[in-house]
Amino acid sequence: MTQGINLKASVQYTAPAGATVGSVLQVFRSPSWVSYMMRYIVPQLKASTPAIKNALDKCERRSACADQDDECVVCMNTVADASLVLPCGHVFHESCIGAWLRLRSTCPTCRYQFEKEISGRYAIRCINSALILDNVEPTKEEMLARRVGGQTLMVAVHVTLIQATEFPVNEKYPCVLNAAVMRSPVQNNTVAPVVRRKARSHMQTRASKRLKH
Known part of the structure; x- marks a missing residue:
């Protein structure tokens, strides 16, 4: 055990x-x-149940968002600076999605399921x-x-x-x-x-x- x-x-x-x-x-x-x-x-x-601690390690990181209309649905602000792209394709501020996945194990937009802790x-x-x-x-x-x-x-x-x-x-x-x-x-x-x-x-x-x- x-x-x-x-x-x-x-x-x-x-x-x-x-x-x-x-x-x-x-x-x-x-x-x-x-x-x-x-x-x-x-x-x-x-x-x-939160996602495993290394859930974001393999996600794509961007220094700037190509689409200025992208919005982080966690904080509801535009994702214009550094961002993180989940395997499902949705974009978030890294700090926002990190805090989200410490409490839950799914994408806030489409419910893509990460491995659970x-x-x-x-x-x-x-x-x-x-x-x-x-x-x-x-x-x-x-x-x-x-x-x-x-x-x-x-x-x-x-x-x-x-x-x-x-x-x-x-x-x-x-x-x-x-x-x-x-x-x-x-x-x-x-x-x-x-x-x-x-x-x-x-x-x-x-x-x-x-x-x-």
Whole structure:
């Protein structure tokens, strides 16, 4: 396994009727939460994965643009000075297209696909989920018993993926699931110690998700 990915996301979770903080934390340590996060993060990775770092090395560089009407669609200014021509033929300021490809892997004009920096099969290694609440009760028991059924809750999620390209498809990997309560930033952006929980899930994830070039 040669490459890992760390992702952070803010997720909205609607608690079922009758739910308490304690039962929500149990959800965050369950296989269903892993499945939900996988469905959530894979499309985002495919859409926002940057191009490989040397993507522009073989592109044609021009000291001046022959066609004064060429426009860089990244900054919307005319490309009159030094420019770079992509394999698809579209012209950009080198600084503009460089910044673009550090976030995405396609031409901004025609969606020409560069090789992605992140590709292959990945398995979830760890999910840290923090339930964000405006008010934190003074004791662990009161906090866990707090009713949140029907509420749309904000969850700060940190996911660690490990690359598994070298291993057989569907090989299982242990997955660590941590759950905690975090005070809202309006109060104090720290984890409430009375309800912080760390648990190694007995479930395992399979290396079956592939991010294609």
